[in-house]
Every structure is written in C-alpha cells, then in structure tokens.
Amino acid sequence: MIRFDIVTVFPEIIENYCNASIIGRAQKLEKVSIVAHDLRKWTTDKHHTVDDRVFGGGPGMLMKVEPLYRAVTALKEVAVKDGYVPYVLATVASGTLFTQERAQQLSSPSTSTAYIVLCGHYEGFDARIFDFVDESFSVGPYVLTGGELPSLVLIDTVTRLIPEVLGNEESAGDETTFSFAGKNLQVSGEHPQYTSPAEFSFTDASGKMQTQTVPPILRSGDHKKIKDENESQRVNKTFLSE
Ligand SMILES: C[S@@+](CC[C@H](N)C(=O)[O-])C[C@H]1O[C@@H](n2cnc3c(N)ncnc32)[C@H](O)[C@@H]1O
Structure with missing residues (x-):
C-alpha cells in the first residue's frame, strides 16, 4: 500500500x-x-x-x-x-x-x-x-x-x-497524454465527449435559437467507426518553451 x-x-x-x-x-x-x-x-x-x-x-x-x-x-x-x-x-x-x-x-x-x-x-x-x-x-x-x-x-x-x-465510469484509459520533446511540452488532448441530451438548444446573444447536436457517428453503435472518429478528434498541441 x-x-x-x-x-x-x-x-x-x-x-x-x-x-x-x-x-x-x-x-x-x-x-x-x-x-x-x-x-x-x-x-x-x-x-x-x-x-x-x-x-x-x-x-x-x-x-x-x-x-x-x-x-x-x-x-x-x-x-x-x-x-x-x-x-x-x-x-x-x-x-x-x-x-x-x-x-x-x-x-x-x-x-x-x-x-x-x-x-x-x-x-x-x-x-x-x-x-x-x-x-x-x-x-x-x-x-x-x-x-x-x-x-x-x-x-x-x-x-x-x-x-x-x-x-x-471514471477509467483512466483514454486520457490526455503529455510528453516532452526537448524543452517543448506535447499534449495529446482527449477527444470531445458528449452525454445526453443528443440535442441541446439555447438562445444566443442576439436572441436566436441555436441547437448543438452530438455527431451522429457517436450514436451509430458502430464501435470501429466511433473509435476511429474519436482518435481523429484528439487535439494535439505543442507548448513551446520559448
Ligand atoms: C509563498 S510560497 C514561497 C515562495 C518562495 N519565496 C519562492 O520564491 O520560491 C510558500 C510555499 O508554497 C509552496 N509553493 C508555492 N508555489 C509552489 C509551486 N508552484 N509548486 C510547489 N510548491 C509551491 C512551497 O512550499 C513554498 O514554500
């Protein structure tokens, strides 16, 4: 322990x-x-x-x-x-x-x-x-x-x-990862994730109704496609030391 x-x-x-x-x-x-x-x-x-x-x-x-x-x-x-x-x-x-x-x-x-x-x-x-x-x-x-x-x-x-x-429900499996390339910090950010509702509506600053929709592929049930989609949505960033 x-x-x-x-x-x-x-x-x-x-x-x-x-x-x-x-x-x-x-x-x-x-x-x-x-x-x-x-x-x-x-x-x-x-x-x-x-x-x-x-x-x-x-x-x-x-x-x-x-x-x-x-x-x-x-x-x-x-x-x-x-x-x-x-x-x-x-x-x-x-x-x-x-x-x-x-x-x-x-x-x-x-x-x-x-x-x-x-x-x-x-x-x-x-x-x-x-x-x-x-x-x-x-x-x-x-x-x-x-x-x-x-x-x-x-x-x-x-x-x-x-x-x-x-x-x-809190697994550390597919998280953001960090590595250093020389003095630079490389971050591979977790892909965007969504929960219910599949559609979220709100009124924007100009008073217009807007709707945000979860990408349909994530609701398709096709695990291979979902995995590929999530992998492609990872956000890679490099923080330069200078
Ligand atoms: C006000 S700070 C002292 C700063 C110190 N005079 C200096 O210039 O490095 C008080 C305490 O907070 C802790 N501390 C402050 N910033 C920290 C950081 N970025 N990482 C780890 N400990 C920190 C340290 O234990 C430190 O002794």
Whole structure:
C-alpha cells in the first residue's frame, strides 16, 4: 500500500479534500492511507512557533528547521516500524516540475512506500531541511501561498493511478497524454465527449435559437467507426518553451 504523511500547518485543508469523492473512497478501500500531520505537534515552545525572520534580512518569515526535522525523523521512524520505505518530498516553487510520468512512477513503487510530504508556507523553508529531503517538486511555473495544493495535486494524481481506485465510469484509459520533446511540452488532448441530451438548444446573444447536436457517428453503435472518429478528434498541441 501507499501511504501519504502530509506535514502542514493546515491539516484541515488536506483532510477536507482527501475525505471526499474518489480519494475518500480509495482510503475506505484501503488502496491508500493519507494522514495530515500538524507541524505544530513537533514544536517545543508554548506558542508552537513554526516560523521566524530570515537571517540577513528580507521580507516575510521562513519555516524553522527544527520542527520540520523532528517531523521528518518521527514519521520516517513510524513508517519503517510499520513496514514502509519512507521517501521525503518537499513542495518548492522552483523544484522539479511534477508530471504525469512522475505520478505514474510514484503510483507503482516496488515496495510499500510512505511519502512524507512537507508543505511550505510563508517565504518557504529554512534551507537546512533540504539535507533531509529526497525530492523537491513544483506543480507549475507560478507561486502559490502554500504547499497544501501541490501536496493535494501529488496525492490526487498518484492515487487515481493505483489499480482499482477508479471505477469503470471514471477509467483512466483514454486520457490526455503529455510528453516532452526537448524543452517543448506535447499534449495529446482527449477527444470531445458528449452525454445526453443528443440535442441541446439555447438562445444566443442576439436572441436566436441555436441547437448543438452530438455527431451522429457517436450514436451509430458502430464501435470501429466511433473509435476511429474519436482518435481523429484528439487535439494535439505543442507548448513551446520559448
Ligand atoms: C509563498 S510560497 C514561497 C515562495 C518562495 N519565496 C519562492 O520564491 O520560491 C510558500 C510555499 O508554497 C509552496 N509553493 C508555492 N508555489 C509552489 C509551486 N508552484 N509548486 C510547489 N510548491 C509551491 C512551497 O512550499 C513554498 O514554500
């Protein structure tokens, strides 16, 4: 089994998301275990301080190394005792770009693995914690207020790839795929899909009635033709790096 130990100052963000929908069901089915840990648990002062000013000046606060170190050490110890191999990840805006390929790899570890994920906040981490981190990942070229969303991205993308997590109605079979050609990102987008009604009517901005109709071939029942049609409707895009 895969386990996620998320270290955060906002455990409720992780819990609220992970207890709902497909990820919630995956936990109930024991395909994955997700525990959000409050970093303040590993503080020793009465104010439960997790941050402080930056040496050398600069705006904002940094997450202190000691509670993070204690959290990593404690969670690694418990993971090993429970028969898991611990692997520590940190959410970092300038980290390695997280991809579907990486999600695939993390979803099929060769042994039971506990992913211990550190969520940054404020201006980020005291750099000394990175000596105890195996991988720093970024979910995209933008800066968020905290590492909770990136952690949820990791949990969600990895969990849905674990066998039997998705039911037939949510299958990961024919999805958008991503690959890199050098620095360029190539995306093969899923073909357009439709559900009932076969005809949808609406009034446009000029007050005229319009009707959108599902392509008849998709309602023909001819599986070979439908497959060919869907394949031809995939949208291939290349996002150039420059
Ligand atoms: C306000 S950000 C800190 C940004 C940091 N000062 C910088 O310039 O890179 C606070 C935290 O959010 C998380 N974070 C923000 N953007 C992220 C991204 N694109 N991917 C992963 N984590 C991110 C990191 O944990 C980070 O420490």
